[in-house]
Amino acid sequence: MPTEFAFPDSAAKAAAGEFETEKMSLSMGPSHPSTHGVLRVQLELDGEVVTKADPVIGYLHRGDEKIAENMTYNQFVPYTDRLDYLAPLANNMAYAIAVEKLAKLEVPPRCQAIRVLSAEMARISAHLLGLGAFGIDVGAWTVFLYSFTEREKLYKLFEELTGARFTTSYTRIGGVARDVPEGWLERVGAFCDQFLPILEEILNLLTRNKIFQDRTVGIGVISKEDAIAYGLTGPNLRGSGVPLDLRKDHPYSGYEQYDFDIPVGATGDCYDRYLVRGEEMRQSVRIIRQVIAKFPEGKWYAEDAKRIFGPPKAKIMTSMEELIQNFMLVTEGPQMPAGEVYFEAENPKGALGFYVVSKGGGVPWRLKIRAPSFCNLSILPKVCVGAMVSDIVSILGSLDFVMGECDR
Amino acid sequence: MPATADATAALKLRFPQVTDRASLDHPAVNVPPADLIALLDHLRTDGGFDLLTDVTAIDWAEGVSPRFTVVYHLFSTARHDYLRVAAACADNLAPTMPTATGLWPAADWHEREAFDMFGIKFDGHPDLRRILMWDEYPHFPLRKEFPLAGIETPLPDLEIAAETGASLKPAPMMGGPFVASPGEMNLTEAEPRAKDESWTERREKPEA
Numbered sequence: 001m002p003t004e005f006a007f008p009d010s011a012a013k014a015a016a017g018e019f020e021t022e023k024m025s026l027s028m029g030p031s032h033p034s035t036h037g038v039l040r041v042q043l044e045l046d047g048e049v050v051t052k053a054d055p056v057i058g059y060l061h062r063g064d065e066k067i068a069e070n071m072t073y074n075q076f077v078p079y080t081d082r083l084d085y086l087a088p089l090a091n092n093m094a095y096a097i098a099v100e101k102l103a104k105l106e107v108p109p110r111c112q113a114i115r116v117l118s119a120e121m122a123r124i125s126a127h128l129l130g131l132g133a134f135g136i137d138v139g140a141w142t143v144f145l146y147s148f149t150e151r152e153k154l155y156k157l158f159e160e161l162t163g164a165r166f167t168t169s170y171t172r173i174g175g176v177a178r179d180v181p182e183g184w185l186e187r188v189g190a191f192c193d194q195f196l197p198i199l200e201e202i203l204n205l206l207t208r209n210k211i212f213q214d215r216t217v218g219i220g221v222i223s224k225e226d227a228i229a230y231g232l233t234g235p236n237l238r239g240s241g242v243p244l245d246l247r248k249d250h251p252y253s254g255y256e257q258y259d260f261d262i263p264v265g266a267t268g269d270c271y272d273r274y275l276v277r278g279e280e281m282r283q284s285v286r287i288i289r290q291v292i293a294k295f296p297e298g299k300w301y302a303e304d305a306k307r308i309f310g311p312p313k314a315k316i317m318t319s320m321e322e323l324i325q326n327f328m329l330v331t332e333g334p335q336m337p338a339g340e341v342y343f344e345a346e347n348p349k350g351a352l353g354f355y356v357v358s359k360g361g362g363v364p365w366r367l368k369i370r371a372p373s374f375c376n377l378s379i380l381p382k383v384c385v386g387a388m389v390s391d392i393v394s395i396l397g398s399l400d401f402v403m404g405e406c407d408r
Numbered sequence: 409m410p411a412t413a414d415a416t417a418a419l420k421l422r423f424p425q426v427t428d429r430a431s432l433d434h435p436a437v438n439v440p441p442a443d444l445i446a447l448l449d450h451l452r453t454d455g456g457f458d459l460l461t462d463v464t465a466i467d468w469a470e471g472v473s474p475r476f477t478v479v480y481h482l483f484s485t486a487r488h489d490y491l492r493v494a495a496a497c498a499d500n501l502a503p504t505m506p507t508a509t510g511l512w513p514a515a516d517w518h519e520r521e522a523f524d525m526f527g528i529k530f531d532g533h534p535d536l537r538r539i540l541m542w543d544e545y546p547h548f549p550l551r552k553e554f555p556l557a558g559i560e561t562p563l564p565d566l567e568i569a570a571e572t573g574a575s576l577k578p579a580p581m582m583g584g585p586f587v588a589s590p591g592e593m594n595l596t597e598a599e600p601r602a603k604d605e606s607w608t609e610r611r612e613k614p615e616a
Contacts, residue, residue: 058540065525066549070556101433228458228485231514242485249488339432342481342492344461355481357466368464370481375461378517407540 023051026389030059034137034393037403041380041392050392053384055377060407068367072333073099073173074309076367081167083369084405086129087122087348089158092171094345097252098354099173101341103334105305109296111175112254117188117291118161118170119253119345120284124195125154126348127235127277127284127400128202134274134397135206138215146202153191160184173334174305185292192285199285203278216270220383220395223268230379233372234350235276236399240268246346258290270398277400308334333362349373349402369408373401415491419455423447429494434481436492444495445506448480452511457482457491460508463518465526469552475500476528480508497528507533525550 029040038059044052064083068076080095081088093115100107107115128147135143155165160181162170170177206212222232227240237244245262247255263279265272301309310329311322338360344353350372357366376399384392416435420426425443429436439447451457462481469475474496482491497503507530508515519530520539527548530536537543542564547554557578563569 058538058542061540063549066554066556104432226513229513231460231512233461244485244488337432339430340436340492341431341433342462342490343433344483351461353462353481355462355464355479366464366466368462368479370462370464374517374521375514378514382513 021046028389028392030056034396036133036396036401039377039396039401039403039406041384041396043384043389043392045389048388048390050384050387050389053381053392055380057374057377057403058407060403062408064408065367065369068364070363072329072362073336073364074329074334076364077171077173078167078169081169082404083371083408084126084347084349084352084373084402085166086402087119087126088166088168089118089122089162089170090126090345090347091352092169093119093253094343094347094352095354096171096173097345098341098343098356099336100302101343102336102339102356102358103173103308104337105174105302105308107175107253107302107305108298108300109254110179110298111300111302113291113294113296114176114180114300115171115253116255116258117288118158120287120291121154121157121188123284123348124281125151125158127281128154130277130348130400131202131206131274134400135212137393137397138212140206140209140212143202143205146198146205150195150198150202153195157184157188157191160187172301172305172309174308175299175301179300185295188288189292192288196282196285199278199281206274207278213271215390215394216274216398218267218269218271219391220270220387220398221268222379222383226379226382227268230382231375232350232379233375234347235273235280236350236376238262239265239273239276239398241265246344246351250344252343252345257294258287260284260287270394273398273400335362336360336364344370347372349400349405350376352405369405371405371408373403373406374408377401377406419447419451422450429492431492434490434492436494438494438496441495441498441505444493445508445511448482448493448508448511451482451491451493455491456484456486459483459485460512460514460518461490463508463515463522465522465528465550467526467550467552473500474498476503476526478505478522478528503528504531505529506531509533524548527551 024045026043026045027040028043029035030038035041040056042054042056043050064079067079077092077095080091083091128151132144132147158168159165161184162168162177222240224241227237227242241264243262243264248262260283263276265276310326315322316326336358338358340357342353342355344351352372353370355368355370356364359365383395387395416428416437419437423443425440426447427438429438460480461483464479466477466479467475468477476497478495478497480493482493495505497505505528507519509519517539519533520537522528523530523536524538524540525548538545541549544564546561547559560578561576563574563576569575
């Protein structure tokens with residue numbers, strides 16, 4: 001255990017005044033390959049053992065919450081892509097459901113199914129990147145090559161569905177932008193069929209890999225109690241053995257009709273968090289297959305959502321009423337009732353929450369984004385102490401954060 | 409204690425100062441800052457709300473009293489329900505709130521963020537520093553009087569600032585975003601604010 005690591009000789013020598021020891025200060029990041037973006041961890045080292053870790057965040061702060069207060073509800077959708085930019089479809093959905101709660105909108109089953117489908121695909125894509133990057137961090141390059149090949153296939157499917165590979169902006173408040181393209185569901189099904197064996201191959205590269213285990217087993221242990229006290233969510237919380245998954249515990253968008261298991265870790269170390277993510281991808285495939293099997297017919301937007309998102313372009317050009325409505329939506333925004341709502345969705349990184357305070361009108365008075373990466377990183381000062389410098393790389397890789405979301 | 413109206417009713421029996429808060433979804437209560445920590449402690453130990461998911465603040469704009477409200481969202485990992493607790497800061501000019509870091513370490517970063525963005529001082533917080541902005545930053549960006557474009561501010565590194573004469577300039581809005589202002593401002597008033605194209609990143613803003 002790294003926490004019991006000590007230098008008996010040097011301590012004794014230092015006490016005897018044979019040589020002086022002093023702590024070293026090391027700034028890891030903000031441009032460091034293992035800090036996945038622009039996180040800086042200010043470390044205080046005793047030899048190679050970390051005695052203090054202070055994460056410095058904010059390098060990617062764009063003021064999304066301020067921006068949200070200055071634009072209409074519809075205009076903010078593209079900004080949600082840029083929170084956890086590895087799973088924009090899941091962010092779009094969380095934001096849309098939060099505002100729909102405010103507007104008291106019920107979306108039809110087909111829309112819910114499309115959202116679940118796209119969110120689970122986003123989860124696979126995000127976990128694949130997390131796995132690939134984690135692999136590189138601890139010296140396993142191969143995983144990255146395999147997982148990025150699979151992500152590319154997912155991006156092709158995203159492109160077909162949304163028109164964009166990366167920043168999708170697919171969900172609308174009260175629906176989705178368009179129905180699924182013809183033959184797309186079959187192609188998603190075909191992706192799942194070929195993905196499962198490849199996933200096994202990818203996981204086999206790491207799970208029984210001695211080097212990978214040496215770098216992760218027993219490293220960065222987070223106890224159940226600490227995980228809850230620090231507000232961890234998502235795979236990091238489940239890796240510590242807390243079976244909390246909002247898709248099951250607080251179902252939204254029709255998740256209650258699908259059958260899936262929640263994997264949990266036993267010890268809460270980096271290895272457990274890796275295992276949880278691996279299993280979650282298998283479960284996501286299970287959900288995707290169920291969604292495709294009973295894909296509902298009907299509309300992909302709520303009938304009364306017309307007061308929120310714009311009428312079809314052809315109608316705007318030909319019909320007076322639609323033209324006026326479009327003008328009002330663009331200039332004043334969709335009119336919302338006054339009130340407060342808070343909604344959290346189970347995103348790949350954890351619970352992404354939106355707290356919307358409305359005074360009525362087309363612009364939120366306050367929109368708070370509860371970013372899972374922000375909360376997950378707040379445990380760093382606790383979990384890094386006693387670890388070696390090289391363990392920090394494993395811990396950061398296993399926490400799988402996105403700074404775009406953390407800094408907002 | 410199920411998260412229904414009974415839940416807040418039971419709370420009000422124990423804490424008579426607690427009042428219902430209007431909410432469209434989860435049960436919500438208002439509490440005076442003096443009783444906040446006792447209430448949160450009770451909710452955490454006896455109420456089963458063991459996960460503090462979010463702490464944030466709302467600025468109700470200058471001239472409104474109380475101006476700042478701090479909002480806590482609690483979640484129960486056993487029952488899977490939410491509770492919203494709100495406390496209004498007594499002082500509008502120097503808002504303060506007791507810290508919840510003693511109950512949940514999770515409150516640490518959330519309170520630092522609320523301090524950073526709104527300037528709310530959390531009494532007893534062990535390390536109340538800015539978190540998203542740099543330490544020397546003089547403004548509180550999420551306060552309503554702070555303009556969307558930003559305010560001209562010296563560079564954090566004073567040495568570089570002195571050498572280069574550079575500073576952080578407000579963002580040229582270049583015609584966007586096209587917004588309807590929050591509140592009751594009409595469109596004619598709202599529009600020019602975002603439509604000021606008389607200056608760009610390369611061309612200085614003309615003196616008014």
